[in-house]
Amino acid sequence: MFIHPTLLADASGQILEEITEQVTAKPEKILQGTEKMDGTQIAAMTIVGLAVVFSALLILVIFLYLSGGIFKSAGKQKKSAPEKAAPAKPAPAAKPAAVRQPPKAPAPAAADDSEVIAVIMAAIAAMGAADGKQYKLHSVRQVTRRGSGRSVWAQAGLNDATKPF
Amino acid sequence: MGGVIDFFTNTIQGLWEDSGIHALFASGGWKNLLMILISFVFMYLAIAKGFEPLLLLPISFGMLLTNLPMAELYHADLWQLVDGHVNYGRVLRDGGLLDILYLGVKLQLYPPLIFLGIGCMTDFSPLIANPKSFLLGAAAQGGIFFTFVVAGLLGFTAAEAGSIAIIGGADGPTAIYVSTRLLTGGGAITTGNIALAAYTYMALVPIIQPPIMRALTTKKQRAVKMEQLRTVSKTERIIFPIAVTIIVSLLVPSAAPLVGMLMFGNLLKESGVAARLIDTAQNALMNIITIFLGVSVGATTKADQIFSLKFGGVMLLGVIAFSLGTACGLIFGKIMYRVTGGKVNPLIGSAGVSAVPMAARISQKVGAETDPTNFLLMHAMGPNVAGVIGSAVAAGVLLSVIG
Numbered sequence: 001m002f003i004h005p006t007l008l009a010d011a012s013g014q015i016l017e018e019i020t021e022q023v024t025a026k027p028e029k030i031l032q033g034t035e036k037m038d039g040t041q042i043a044a045m046t047i048v049g050l051a052v053v054f055s056a057l058l059i060l061v062i063f064l065y066l067s068g069g070i071f072k073s074a075g076k077q078k079k080s081a082p083e084k085a086a087p088a089k090p091a092p093a094a095k096p097a098a099v100r101q102p103p104k105a106p107a108p109a110a111a112d113d114s115e116v117i118a119v120i121m122a123a124i125a126a127m128g129a130a131d132g133k134q135y136k137l138h139s140v141r142q143v144t145r146r147g148s149g150r151s152v153w154a155q156a157g158l159n160d161a162t163k164p165f
Numbered sequence: 166m167g168g169v170i171d172f173f174t175n176t177i178q179g180l181w182e183d184s185g186i187h188a189l190f191a192s193g194g195w196k197n198l199l200m201i202l203i204s205f206v207f208m209y210l211a212i213a214k215g216f217e218p219l220l221l222l223p224i225s226f227g228m229l230l231t232n233l234p235m236a237e238l239y240h241a242d243l244w245q246l247v248d249g250h251v252n253y254g255r256v257l258r259d260g261g262l263l264d265i266l267y268l269g270v271k272l273q274l275y276p277p278l279i280f281l282g283i284g285c286m287t288d289f290s291p292l293i294a295n296p297k298s299f300l301l302g303a304a305a306q307g308g309i310f311f312t313f314v315v316a317g318l319l320g321f322t323a324a325e326a327g328s329i330a331i332i333g334g335a336d337g338p339t340a341i342y343v344s345t346r347l348l349t350g351g352g353a354i355t356t357g358n359i360a361l362a363a364y365t366y367m368a369l370v371p372i373i374q375p376p377i378m379r380a381l382t383t384k385k386q387r388a389v390k391m392e393q394l395r396t397v398s399k400t401e402r403i404i405f406p407i408a409v410t411i412i413v414s415l416l417v418p419s420a421a422p423l424v425g426m427l428m429f430g431n432l433l434k435e436s437g438v439a440a441r442l443i444d445t446a447q448n449a450l451m452n453i454i455t456i457f458l459g460v461s462v463g464a465t466t467k468a469d470q471i472f473s474l475k476f477g478g479v480m481l482l483g484v485i486a487f488s489l490g491t492a493c494g495l496i497f498g499k500i501m502y503r504v505t506g507g508k509v510n511p512l513i514g515s516a517g518v519s520a521v522p523m524a525a526r527i528s529q530k531v532g533a534e535t536d537p538t539n540f541l542l543m544h545a546m547g548p549n550v551a552g553v554i555g556s557a558v559a560a561g562v563l564l565s566v567i568g
Contacts, residue, residue, distance in 0.1 A: 033347055034349075035322060036323075037326070043314070046313055049566075052416070057300065060554075061299045063408055075398070
């Protein structure tokens with residue numbers, strides 16, 4: 001079936017016009033629902049339909065990239081602001097994730113680590129009770145897997161969350 | 166004594182003639198009987214096989230009720246257009262229970278209210294974090310428009326072709342919304358036919374999609390691990406529904422009821438200040454509307470409308486629409502794979518056909534078959550929720566062009 005390009009362009013233009021003008025109360029529809037369509041109408045409807053869907057969602061993509069960029073830069077500014085405000089202090093509070101022994105001064109981050117260590121210790125003790133051996137925990141370090149870019153904990157969480165699927 | 170016997174026999178005869186059993190054996194009664202048996206099949210699929218039970222069960226029960234002779238729960242003739250309009254006064258005066266419930270479908274109340282509940286339950290963060298997903302959601306709508314071509318060439322009218330094509334959006338409420346607006350009654354295809362096809366195929370997504378996904382992608386492409394998504398701030402999540410409502414409604418006003426309610430529900434969720442409203446919208450309201458929608462849409466599947474060649478055509482084109490939508494999403498996913506230098510796994514493209522969250526789960530499952538350590542679920546949720554918006558926009562286009 002050959003459709004002349006001029007006919008197709010005319011029909012597409014007509015449909016586009018119809019969509020843009022539909023703000024008015026009750027517009028005349030371009031295709032009568034009870035009638036069968038010819039090849040030109042079918043092709044024009046398909047092209048225009050896809051074009052409108054893509055354009056609408058493309059505008060949303062552009063909007064999201066723009067707003068995402070603004071929020072990212074705002075977030076960076078927020079982060080850098082407190083660092084600039086207090087540069088003199090060496091800030092020893094935030095200890096790295098590697099913990100060799102329970103901390104003496106209980107800071108919030110350290111308290112979280114202690115909780116994790118307690119859970120790990122409990123798991124090891126349970127394992128030891130099963131095979132009649134005693135284990136000693138020397139250090140707990142966060143390991144980042146290079147392949148997936150996720151920590152073991154994140155990987156375990158993902159495994160758990162997506163296992164049913 | 167003879168008078169008493171006459172009265173007795175006349176009464177019994179009258180009761181027999183008014184009974185549904187008599188009607189079942191009258192001419193054409195076999196069709197109702199067959200429809201009742203078909204409703205049992207759908208009930209079986211919903212209960213035993215778990216095929217979209219929340220909707221397929223009410224639909225199949227509505228199908229049973231409407232085909233019980235003499236029960237008069239639904240009257241297809243009341244919904245025929247008179248001078249281009251439905252006589253709603255007559256529906257209220259003479260209608261049965263299911264006619265009254267069907268008012269909510271005919272007046273397009275139920276689908277937007279279901280979208281309100283869906284909005285409350287949807288997390289758009291994966292889409293906001295990866296806006297490219299929107300394009301995959303748009304590409305998968307190709308299923309709608311290419312099916313429109315096939316239906317049009319097969320001789321379906323514009324309204325029928327639009328209603329069949331929207332099945333490819335894999336979104337039940339949208340399919341019902343469009344078909345109710347386009348199919349004005351009296352034709353061989355009803356909203357019930359469209360809903361049955363849409364929900365049956367949505368339940369069959371795990372069977373329909375994987376072979377197409379494997380056929381259109383290479384093992385290397387399926388194994389692509391995507392970068393972790395960034396964290397989306399609360400402000401972004403609040404602005405998103407407002408912006409989408411404004412942009413989409415200005416571009417395609419016919420899509421405003423669906424997209425507007427979807428985004429309103431999402432704003433309620435993301436605002437974090439309307440816990441009671443969210444609870445009602447996503448639980449009580451959603452459940453009530455689902456029951457009303459399902460049972461009344463099921464009621465439109467009268468025997469004389471199901472046993473037609475056109476209904477067979479709807480079922481056939483429905484599966485074509487689903488498959489084309491999946492293929493379009495995958496092909497666009499492959500394009501993105503090439504453009505980004507292999508950073509996008511094409512499998513997430515198939516999730517663009519709404520069917521939330523089933524289509525995203527299938528992307529995850531097929532991806533994990535190739536590499537068990539590959540987690541595509543969150544990446545696939547982006548195109549998946551974009552598909553909901555995309556199919557609502559496509560619905561708006563169909564409604565604004567076909568009258």
